[in-house]
Every structure is written in C-alpha cells, then in structure tokens.
Amino acid sequence: MNYAVSHNVQQLNVVCFPEKDFEFPLSLVSSQSIKHLSLKACFSSESNRRSHFRNYSFSPASTLELPALTTLDLHSVILCNDEADKCVGIISKCANLKNLTLRNFKTMGSNGCCIFHPRLSNLKLEHGCVKVVNVVAPQLENLYIRSCNAEFVISAPDLASLLYKGSCPLLRSTDGFCSLEKADICVSYPKDADAHQIVNLLLQLHNVHFLTLNLEIVELLSSSRELVLHQPSPFVNLKRLYIYPHRKYLLEQSPEKVAMCTELQSYLLDGSPLCTFTMVLREEIAANKLMDELQLLLKEEKDNIRTNSAHVEREKAPVESHEPKKLKIGGTIAQIKEHWENMGSQIQLTKEQGCLIIQKLQRIEELLAKLPATNRAKIQPCFTSMCAEAKITISKLADCIKIQCDENQSRSSIYFHELATALEPSP
Structure with a gap:
C-alpha cells in the first residue's frame, strides 16, 4: 500500500479476505493522487460472508483523506457513523468525490445514516441493511x-435519473423530484398495505418524462382502484410509460385479476395525451420464449431431415463386391431383426419430435388467446409464419417415416429371399 501510494497511483483496487475481526487501516490509503478507489471484502462461502459481515468494519474515527478522489466503491463494509451528525464520516475529506457506490453495507452506532456531500453526482446503493x-x-x-430494505429521504433538487428496486416503496423526496427526467420503479413483491405508499410515490414523480413500472405495481393498484378513482393524473410531462413484469413467468394468477383497469390507465395517462404507452404481459414473454424454442427445434429437425435423406440415399446405392457370396443364415435373421428394431426406434423418435412441435404450437396459441388485441397483433405474424414452417417440417417428417418403412420393407424382402434360397436343397 505504501509503495503504491508513494508512486502516485491514481487507481487503486483493494481486496481483503477477512478470516477474523479486524479494522481496515484507512490511513494507508492517504494520498494526493488517488482518483479511483475500490475497497472490497471477499469471503469463501455465503455462511462466512454473513458471519464476517457483522465484524468487518472501518475504524469509527477513520476518514479517507483523498482530495483528488472522484470515484469510491465500498463493498461488504460496516460504516461507522458520527453520532453527532449521523453522517458517513468516511467521505467527509474527499472534497472532489463525484461517484459513490455502497454494496452490502450496514452502519454501526445507529439505525440509520446520512450521506451528505456537496459535489456528489452519482450514488449507487445496493443490499443495504439499515432502517x-x-x-x-x-x-x-x-x-x-437496489435491494435496500430502508426508508429513504432524498434531498437532491437536481436529480435527473432515479432507479429504485426493492421489496417496499419507502422513498420520498424533500424537493419533490422537480428535475426528474427518468424513473424506473420496481417493487418486487408489493402487498395490499403498500398501495397507499406507491400512490404517494407516483405523486412525487409528477414531473418525470420517462417512467418505467413493474407489472406487479400495476396489478396491485388495479385491485385497489378506489385510490385513484376520480383522481386527476399527476403526470403532465410524461413522454413514455413502460410497464413490464418483474416475475416474468408467473402465469397462474386468478382469472378475475386485471393487469390494468381503465381507472388506473386514465390516472397514469390522461395528463399526457401524447405519451407513448407500452405494457409487456407475462403471456407475451412466455409466448416469445416458446417461439424461440420452437424456431430452434424446427432448425434442428430440418438439419436431421437433410442428414437422414443423405443417409438413405447412401444405403440405396449398390455395393459391388468381387468376392464369392457367403451367406450365414443366423447372420441374415439378425440383420432382419436389427433393421426392424432400428426402424421402430427412428419412427418413435420422429413421432416424439412431431408431437413436441405440435404441443409448443398449441401452448403458444393458448397464450396468444389471453393477450389483448394490441399485444397479440405484434406476435401474430411471426406465429403464423412459424405455423406454416412447422406444417412443412411435420410433412417432411411424415415423408421420412414413409421412406424408412419402404426401404426397410425392400431390404427385408431381399433378406427373406436370400434366406429362402439358402435353405433350398442342393440338386
């Protein structure tokens, strides 16, 4: 560390492998030149990570004296707050800090923390364990x-981009997010009790231009439509609304559950009549996934058909031999049996592949039937084309079975003729 600092290093990545309790000596990274610093703890297993997480910490009195520092990434650390002002004191002497990332973090000495910095431009918080x-x-x-089960109070009047992904919508601004351009809000498992908080959060996003919500939020608010009924839309500058499912393949929802009720759609869109609206449903994602699988299956079957056709042609070609023919009766019967067994296996495999193609087509058709007309119209042309392609492939599979049967019958006739001739008494 001293060697790196003495040579005016500008980027320093420190990885620790803690096996016991210790405090990292931050004085070792005191430097006038470091601009990018990463401090990370690595653990040999998940259980070790959990046990050491509680003990691996910076010294409470430690601060980073890095006047040139612009980017700081702290991973798997316990931050020690200054009890006087509840502030993360570790960055108080990093005057030029622009980018701060905290991953797998918690605080010691209080249930919360305050991240204060006058020049901070980008802040990323992941997997925090604070209140x-x-x-x-x-x-x-x-x-x-992301994944921080905490209540967030934000004072950032120039905030332009917000991404929030968590299990509860505890987020509010003291400035009202007046400068917000883009917001991506995902509440992974919203409960009925969260509906009020989600509506309050949407009210704070009133000035946003590009809004992304997960489908689970929309489903919850649609089941609690009384919260937005007869309420004016808070969004007056919305240019694009995008809704997607967080749990993509969870299709077993109750029949009466509505993805988006008309009251909620009016609440979200009426204030911005020129807004572009896109909603991706789980059935749409599942149908596209099945079509990708079916496309791959059809390609494989086409290749197999070409390979089998070439093999049949080679089998049909006569093989000339100048040696006297020696017939073994037992060998001939074994050949007849082997050909019929091989044909049975090939027919069964071809049948299974044909059934699999048909099953996937049926499942896709069921999913498309559940989609609204606008969503279905985007997929229907591709599905129609795939049906035509599947029809041709299955027809060729049937032809292959017929060719195999005819070829096997022809070979069996030859073998039986040779067998009968071999058993005739000599004159």
Whole structure:
C-alpha cells in the first residue's frame, strides 16, 4: 500500500479476505493522487460472508483523506457513523468525490445514516441493511437503489435519473423530484398495505418524462382502484410509460385479476395525451420464449431431415463386391431383426419430435388467446409464419417415416429371399 501510494497511483483496487475481526487501516490509503478507489471484502462461502459481515468494519474515527478522489466503491463494509451528525464520516475529506457506490453495507452506532456531500453526482446503493438513509446531495444527478430494505429521504433538487428496486416503496423526496427526467420503479413483491405508499410515490414523480413500472405495481393498484378513482393524473410531462413484469413467468394468477383497469390507465395517462404507452404481459414473454424454442427445434429437425435423406440415399446405392457370396443364415435373421428394431426406434423418435412441435404450437396459441388485441397483433405474424414452417417440417417428417418403412420393407424382402434360397436343397 505504501509503495503504491508513494508512486502516485491514481487507481487503486483493494481486496481483503477477512478470516477474523479486524479494522481496515484507512490511513494507508492517504494520498494526493488517488482518483479511483475500490475497497472490497471477499469471503469463501455465503455462511462466512454473513458471519464476517457483522465484524468487518472501518475504524469509527477513520476518514479517507483523498482530495483528488472522484470515484469510491465500498463493498461488504460496516460504516461507522458520527453520532453527532449521523453522517458517513468516511467521505467527509474527499472534497472532489463525484461517484459513490455502497454494496452490502450496514452502519454501526445507529439505525440509520446520512450521506451528505456537496459535489456528489452519482450514488449507487445496493443490499443495504439499515432502517433509514438520508441523502443530502445538492448536485446529485443519478440515484440507483437496489435491494435496500430502508426508508429513504432524498434531498437532491437536481436529480435527473432515479432507479429504485426493492421489496417496499419507502422513498420520498424533500424537493419533490422537480428535475426528474427518468424513473424506473420496481417493487418486487408489493402487498395490499403498500398501495397507499406507491400512490404517494407516483405523486412525487409528477414531473418525470420517462417512467418505467413493474407489472406487479400495476396489478396491485388495479385491485385497489378506489385510490385513484376520480383522481386527476399527476403526470403532465410524461413522454413514455413502460410497464413490464418483474416475475416474468408467473402465469397462474386468478382469472378475475386485471393487469390494468381503465381507472388506473386514465390516472397514469390522461395528463399526457401524447405519451407513448407500452405494457409487456407475462403471456407475451412466455409466448416469445416458446417461439424461440420452437424456431430452434424446427432448425434442428430440418438439419436431421437433410442428414437422414443423405443417409438413405447412401444405403440405396449398390455395393459391388468381387468376392464369392457367403451367406450365414443366423447372420441374415439378425440383420432382419436389427433393421426392424432400428426402424421402430427412428419412427418413435420422429413421432416424439412431431408431437413436441405440435404441443409448443398449441401452448403458444393458448397464450396468444389471453393477450389483448394490441399485444397479440405484434406476435401474430411471426406465429403464423412459424405455423406454416412447422406444417412443412411435420410433412417432411411424415415423408421420412414413409421412406424408412419402404426401404426397410425392400431390404427385408431381399433378406427373406436370400434366406429362402439358402435353405433350398442342393440338386
């Protein structure tokens, strides 16, 4: 560390392998030149990661004295807060810090923390274990929050991009997100009790231009439509609304469940009549996945048909031999048996492949029938083309079976003729 610092290194990545409790000596990375710093703890197993997570920490009095630092990435650490101002003191002497990432973090000494920095532009928080996180960053432009079960209070008047992915929508702004251009909100497992908080969050996003929501949020609000009934749309500048399912292949929802009710659609879109609206449903994703699988299966079958056709042609070609023919009766009977067994296996395999193609087509058709007309129209042309391609492939499979049967019958006739001739008494 001293060697690296003494040579004016500008980027430093430190990886620790903690096997016991210890405090990282931050004074070792005191430097006038470091611009990018990454501190990460690695563990040999998930159980070790959990056990050491509670003990691996920076010294409470430690701060990073890095005046040139612009990017800091802290991974698997316990931050020690200053009890006086509840502030992450580790960055207090990094005057030029622009980018801060905290992964697998928690705090010691309080149930929450405050991340304050006057020049911070990009903040990423992942897998945090704290109750409250206060962010005070007047120049913050991009905020990324993922898998942090905490309540977030944001003071960032210049925030332009917000991505929030978590299990509960505990997020509010003291400035009202007035400068927000883009927001991606995903509440992975929303509960009925979360509906009010989600509506409150949407109200704070009133100025957003590009909004992405997961389908589970929309389904929850559609089942609680009274919250938005007769309410004006808060979105007056919305240019694009994109809705997608977080749990993509969970199709066993109750028949009465509506993806989006008309009241919610009006609430989201009426304030921005020129907004582009896209909603991807689980059935649509499943149908596209099945069509990809079917396309691959049809390609494989086409290749197999070409290979089998070439093999049959080779089998038909006569093989000339100048040696006297020696017939073994037992060998001839074994050949007859082998050909019929091989043919049975080939027919069974061809039959299974044909049935698999038909099953996938039926499943895709069932999924398309559940889609709204607009969503179905995007997939229907591809499905129609694939049906025609499947019809040709199955027809060729049937032809292959017929050719195999005819060829096997011809070979069997020859073998039986040779066998009968061999058993005739000599004159």
